[in-house]
Amino acid sequence: MTNTVIVYAHPQETSLNHAILLAVENQLIQEGISFNVLDLYADHFNGQYTAAEYHLYRQGKTLDPLVKSYETQLRHCERLIFICPIWWNDVPAIVKGFVDVVFKRNLFYFAGKRGIRGNMPQLKSVQVLTTSTSPTWYLKLFCGDAIRKVFLNGTFKQLGIKTRSWQNFGGVTVKTASQCRHYLAKVQHEF
Structure with missing residues (x-):
């Protein structure tokens, strides 16, 4: 079974997000991780x-x-990686829709008196890799820190995932090609 699932959300193959996807794939291949x-x-x-x-x-x-296929893959993964841009200070609607439609009650979680109890014991970690026009510090201090506070420490904490991380490459519209290459090398090295 696949032990890592990457949820990728960007409409253009020429995007920095796509380059991040390729860097992560290359590193996983080098490490022999399915x-x-x-x-x-x-x-x-x-x-x-x-x-x-x-x-x-x-x-x-x-x-x-398609949702059935996604659910089957998620039921067997140990590591979940999201790669997407930040649009309007949060994940794109298609990513939010993915969570809404795929992570179903009585399949991935149960609702109880004290809220949600996750049902994904095999999933050990969730990593989120994003890019943004805004600098990362601005997203954290002035835009509500939605990725960390809601997406990771809300949704995925409720699902019972203990290891959660977020890495953002902020200010992409003012970065040089050299800075982008350096970031991609860093992403590949860290994975």
């Missing part, structure tokens, strides 16, 4: 509920074969 990429845009993933899909949500079921 992985699978869920390319949300290439897969034409729809992160919106239909009435029929929402009806099945509480049962942990779906009619969508």
